[in-house]
Amino acid sequence: MKRCNSKGPLLLAIDQGTSSSRAILFDGNAQTVAQHQVPLDVSFPQNGWVEQDAEQIWRDTLKCCQNVLTDPVCLASTVSIGITNQRETTVVWNKISGQPIHNAIVWQDRRTTDYCQHLQALGHEDNVSERTGLRLDPYFSASKIAWLLAHVEGARQQAEAGELLFGTIDSFLLWRLTDGKVHATDRSNASRTLLLNIHRGEWDDEMLALFDIPRSMLPHVRDNVADFGETAAHILGRSIPIKAMIGDQQAALVGQACFSEGMVKSTYGTGCFMLMNTGDNIVRSNNRLLTTIAYSINGECRYALEGSIFVAGAAIQWLRDGLALFEQTDDSEAMAQQLSSNQGVYFVPALTGLGAPYWRPEVRGAIVGLARDTGSAHIARAALEAQAYQTRDLIAAMASDTGLPLSLMRVDGGLVANQFVCQFLADILQTPIDVPIVTEATAWGAASLAGLGVGLFSDLDEMAQQWQMQHRYSVQMANKEANTLYAGWQQAVQSILGEKIDA
Numbered sequence: 001m002k003r004c005n006s007k008g009p010l011l012l013a014i015d016q017g018t019s020s021s022r023a024i025l026f027d028g029n030a031q032t033v034a035q036h037q038v039p040l041d042v043s044f045p046q047n048g049w050v051e052q053d054a055e056q057i058w059r060d061t062l063k064c065c066q067n068v069l070t071d072p073v074c075l076a077s078t079v080s081i082g083i084t085n086q087r088e089t090t091v092v093w094n095k096i097s098g099q100p101i102h103n104a105i106v107w108q109d110r111r112t113t114d115y116c117q118h119l120q121a122l123g124h125e126d127n128v129s130e131r132t133g134l135r136l137d138p139y140f141s142a143s144k145i146a147w148l149l150a151h152v153e154g155a156r157q158q159a160e161a162g163e164l165l166f167g168t169i170d171s172f173l174l175w176r177l178t179d180g181k182v183h184a185t186d187r188s189n190a191s192r193t194l195l196l197n198i199h200r201g202e203w204d205d206e207m208l209a210l211f212d213i214p215r216s217m218l219p220h221v222r223d224n225v226a227d228f229g230e231t232a233a234h235i236l237g238r239s240i241p242i243k244a245m246i247g248d249q250q251a252a253l254v255g256q257a258c259f260s261e262g263m264v265k266s267t268y269g270t271g272c273f274m275l276m277n278t279g280d281n282i283v284r285s286n287n288r289l290l291t292t293i294a295y296s297i298n299g300e301c302r303y304a305l306e307g308s309i310f311v312a313g314a315a316i317q318w319l320r321d322g323l324a325l326f327e328q329t330d331d332s333e334a335m336a337q338q339l340s341s342n343q344g345v346y347f348v349p350a351l352t353g354l355g356a357p358y359w360r361p362e363v364r365g366a367i368v369g370l371a372r373d374t375g376s377a378h379i380a381r382a383a384l385e386a387q388a389y390q391t392r393d394l395i396a397a398m399a400s401d402t403g404l405p406l407s408l409m410r411v412d413g414g415l416v417a418n419q420f421v422c423q424f425l426a427d428i429l430q431t432p433i434d435v436p437i438v439t440e441a442t443a444w445g446a447a448s449l450a451g452l453g454v455g456l457f458s459d460l461d462e463m464a465q466q467w468q469m470q471h472r473y474s475v476q477m478a479n480k481e482a483n484t485l486y487a488g489w490q491q492a493v494q495s496i497l498g499e500k501i502d503a
Contacts, residue, residue: 001401007077008077009027009078009451011026011080011082011448011456012026012068012069012078012080012082012450013082013084013447013450014064014085014446015084015248015440016086017248017442018086018106018108018269018270019039019106019269019270019313020039021373022210024068024230024444026443026444026447028233028451028456030466032440034069034074035068036064036067038058038064042106046111049110050106050107050109051108052104052486053103057169058172061173062176062235069236075200079198080241081240081241081243081244082145082444082446082449083242083245083446084247084445085108085170085189086169087168087188087189088144088168088457089104089106089107089141089168089169090105091167091169091171091172092149092155092159092167093165093167094158094165095164095180095183098175098280100157100172101155101164105147108139108271110361111195112143112146113138113361115146115147115427124136129284129408130203130284131198132192132196132198133290133292134192134194137359137361139308141168141193143194145166145211145213146211159213159214161217161386164217165217166213166217167183167185168193168247170245170247171189171219174242177229177236179235181232183219183220184245185194185219185222185230186221186226187221187224187295188224188246188250188292188293188294188388190221191201191293193290194207195208195211196293198282199282201221203221214462223298224296224297224449225243225244225449225452225453226244227243227274228242228243228245229241229242230242238329242450244449244493245446245451246449248267248269249275250292250294250446251443251445251449252265252273252412252441252442253265253277253294253445255443257463257464257466259460259464260279261279262402263276263410264276264277264406264408264409264410265412266394266409266411266414267441268312268313268314268411268414268421269415269451270285270311270313271308271309271311271312272300272308273306273307275292275305276402277304278302278402279303280300280301280302280303283305283402286401287356287397287398287400290302290306290356291304292304294495297473305401307356307398308356309355310353310354311349311351311455312349312387312415313414313415314349315347315383316329316332317350319380321334325376332383332384333419333421335381336380336420337420339377342369342378342385344383345368345371345379345386346368346420346491346492346494347365347366347379347382347385348493349386350365350496355395358493358497363497365496366495366496367379373493384420384421384424385428386489387415387425388421389485389489391428398498407431408434409429409431409433409434410426411433411435412436412439412440413418414442415491416435424475426473426474426487428477428486429482430477430479431475432475434471434472434473435472435473436469437469438468451463
């Protein structure tokens with residue numbers, strides 16, 4: 001049996017992501033006491049379709065939680081749970097049997113592209129954007145729900161009869177953890193569905209009518225710090241209060257203590273997601289960025305501009321699993337460092353379309369600049385470099401929308417362990433890059449909010465004191481060279497878009 005190596009109250013973070021399910025037990029100083037992680041399968045039934053087994057998500061999550069709570073002292077010391085999750089991924093289940101009616105449709109899924117384009121052609125884009133802060137895109141949950149109701153036999157009739165429930169992954173896990181007693185979500189996750197009015201923080205009747213979704217399917221919307229019920233005693237060994245839920249990218253913003261207007265974090269996981277805290281200002285983007293709820297506490301919403309890159313770490317996984325260029329993802333760093341430059345090779349990783357600021361779900365990836373002497377190291381380096389180029393696309397858009405220049409960026413996620421990526425980010429952005437000691441910022445964000453919910457922290461300022469820097473990457477590349485490399489990226493993107501892009 002594992003021994004609990006910490007005294008005092010503990011916080012359990014459930015971090016359910018696209019590529020894995022994890023549970024991390026923290027103490028009040030953001031130190032990891034125990035953790036367990038299980039990789040998650042992804043299926044691709046058709047071109048552009050991305051699905052996961054919701055039952056596997058639940059089983060793996062439960063296994064992770066049980067693993068970190070095997071020690072009776074750890075179990076007894078756990079005072080609160082925070083849930084964070086891959087956003088937009090959609091589950092619809094029967095409220096009586098509890099069984100999903102279909103696989104979870106993952107945020108990367110593009111099957112509803114034609115449907116979204118049809119709604120755009122009917123002139124709904126501006127109204128949708130004004131109310132939700134989002135775009136009419138397959139990325140978000142609403143069109144996925146509409147697809148399930150239209151294509152799963154009997155689903156529409158069951159939904160109209162009040163027999164089906166919808167949830168993003170947070171809601172589904174909460175429903176299971178509370179043994180079906182609580183069907184709820186938080187405002188950060190709800191703001192990613194295309195169904196929430198971000199001005200009021202409530203479900204929007206016009207959006208429900210547009211997508212023809214019965215209100216009875218939807219979970220109750222609550223602050224990020226709220227009473228979400230407690231776990232059924234038989235599930236984890238005792239009842240534990242669930243005091244926080246938050247979408248993964250907003251959780252990373254909290255975990256990185258970006259509580260002041262203008263602060264920026266960027267998370268490099270399966271995708272890359274950059275958020276700028278805009279305080280209580282709802283900033284409408286002129287550069288195809290998203291306006292989203294960052295967090296909501298005591299009924300007060302704070303907002304963010306977000307740039308979403310669909311493929312970041314997933315590109316490295318694809319090189320490993322799809323092309324077998326290397327055995328371990330860590331090998332990509334050594335391969336990249338074999339070379340002094342990319343020698344004109346660029347990888348545009350639009351494997352599931354291009355996200356912000358382009359929003360072209362129909363385009364596909366490309367590797368350009370290939371020559372007779374191009375080898376696997378060039379391709380690996382190009383995939384890693386792409387993360388910096390994509391990030392610069394987003395930074396330029398955010399600066400244009402807000403008038404706030406980037407002076408520093410905090411980063412987290414699996415790819416920040418790659419020193420080549422972090423240094424290249426600093427060089428291409430011409431901006432220092434800070435990596436925190438607690439690189440599991442997403443999990444810590446959820447855990448710290450759970451701590452706020454039980455009084456372990458008094459306010460956000462006290463939470464911010466837990467943030468500490470592990471390493472700062474300073475700029476080492478001349479501005480002219482960075483601009484030249486970025487111009488090559490823009491040409492590569494232009495080659496797949498078939499149109500000129502603004503510098």
